[in-house]
Amino acid sequence: MAVSLFTHADMLDHRPGPGHVESPARLKAVIDALEDEAGLDLEPFEAPLVDPGDLARVHPAAFVDSIFAAAPHAGIHALDPDTVLSTGSLVAARRAAGAAVAAVRQVAAGEARRAFCAVRPPGHHAEPAIAMGFCVFSNVAVAARVAQASGLARVAIVDFDVHHGNGSQAAFEHDPTVMVASIHQSPLYPGTGDPSERGVGNIVNATLAPGAPRESWRRAFEGLMERVDTFAPDLILVSAGFDAHERDPLAAQSLLSEDFAWATRAIVSVADHRARGRIVSSLEGGYDLEALGRSAKAHVRALQEG
Numbered sequence: 324m325a326v327s328l329f330t331h332a333d334m335l336d337h338r339p340g341p342g343h344v345e346s347p348a349r350l351k352a353v354i355d356a357l358e359d360e361a362g363l364d365l366e367p368f369e370a371p372l373v374d375p376g377d378l379a380r381v382h383p384a385a386f387v388d389s390i391f392a393a394a395p396h397a398g399i400h401a402l403d404p405d406t407v408l409s410t411g412s413l414v415a416a417r418r419a420a421g422a423a424v425a426a427v428r429q430v431a432a433g434e435a436r437r438a439f440c441a442v443r444p445p446g447h448h449a450e451p452a453i454a455m456g457f458c459v460f461s462n463v464a465v466a467a468r469v470a471q472a473s474g475l476a477r478v479a480i481v482d483f484d485v486h487h488g489n490g491s492q493a494a495f496e497h498d499p500t501v502m503v504a505s506i507h508q509s510p511l512y513p514g515t516g517d518p519s520e521r522g523v524g525n526i527v528n529a530t531l532a533p534g535a536p537r538e539s540w541r542r543a544f545e546g547l548m549e550r551v552d553t554f555a556p557d558l559i560l561v562s563a564g565f566d567a568h569e570r571d572p573l574a575a576q577s578l579l580s581e582d583f584a585w586a587t588r589a590i591v592s593v594a595d596h597r598a599r600g601r602i603v604s605s606l607e608g609g610y611d612l613e614a615l616g617r618s619a620k621a622h623v624r625a626l627q628e629g
Contacts (some may be wrong), residue, residue: 395408422462
C-alpha cells in the first residue's frame with residue numbers, strides 16, 4: 324500500500340540556533356533515510372501552508388495573531404527558553420500544521436489510507452494558548468478537528484513520543500469524541516501525563532520509569548491499544564516521536580527501531596479493525612540523528628506493509 328508523504332523544504336528554514344537539538348538536520352535525517360530505503364512505496368506531496376481558520380479550530384485567534392506578530396524579520400525571537408522563532412519559522416510551523424491537515428483531508432476523502440508527515444517544528448507540546456517544548460502550533464490536534472469537520476466523528480491520537488503530549492491532552496480533555504492515548508517516560512518534561520489524568524474518560528496515559536526495559540514498554544503499549552480499540556475510532560492520528568530510542572540524548576528509555584515498527588503494526592491492526600485502515604502520522608521528537616532516521620524508516624515501512 325502506498326503511503327502519502329507530506330513534507331516541504333521550507334521546514335529546514337526553522338533555525339532555533341546553534342546547539343539547539345531541534346535542528347534542521349533532524350528533518351534531513353528522516354528524508355534521507357526514507358529516500359535511501361529500497362522498496363518503500365511513497366507518494367510525495369508538498370505540505371501546504373495551514374489556513375489560520377484551521378488553526379482556529381484549536382488555537383484562540385489572539386494566540387495565532389501573537390505568533391504571526393512575533394515572527395522576526397531578522398535574528399531570532401524566543402517564545403520561551405526552549406521554543407525559538409527564526410525568520411523562517413512561521414512558514415515552517417504553518418507547513419508543519421498544514422501537512423497534517425492536508426493528509427487528513429486526503430484520507431477523509433478516500434484518496435489514501437495512510438500518510439506520514441515529515442515535519443518540524445513538532446506540535447504535541449503546544450497547548451491551545453501556549454507555544455512550548457519546541458512546538459508552535461498543535462499540529463495533530465488541529466488535524467483531529469479537521470478530521471471531524473471532514474466527517475470522521477471519532478478520532479484517536481496515539482502518542483509514543485517519550486515526552487507527554489500535554490498540548491493534545493489540553494485540547495481534548497473535556498471532549499469525549501477524541502481519545503488521547505500517550506505512552507511516555509516519567510519523570511520527564513513537561514511533568515504532566517500521570518495515569519490519574521483521565522479527562523472525561525478519553526485520556527489514557529501510560530508511564531515508564533527511566534531505564535525501563537523494552538518489554539515493559541511493549542506491555543504498556545498493548546494496554547493503550549486495547550483502550551483505543553474499545554474507543555472504536557474512525558481515524559487514528561499518530562504523534563510519532565522517536566526519542567524513546569536507547570540512543571536519544573533527551574531521555575532514558577531503551578527502545579530500538581524494531582520496537583517502533585512493532586508499535587506501528589499494533590496501531591495498524593486497530594485501524595484495520597475500527598477505522599477502515601485510516602492512519603495519519605506526524606513526526607514529533609527524536610534527537611539522535613542516526614536513531615531518528617532508522618526509526619522513522621521502520622515506522623513508515625510498517626505503515627506501508629500493514
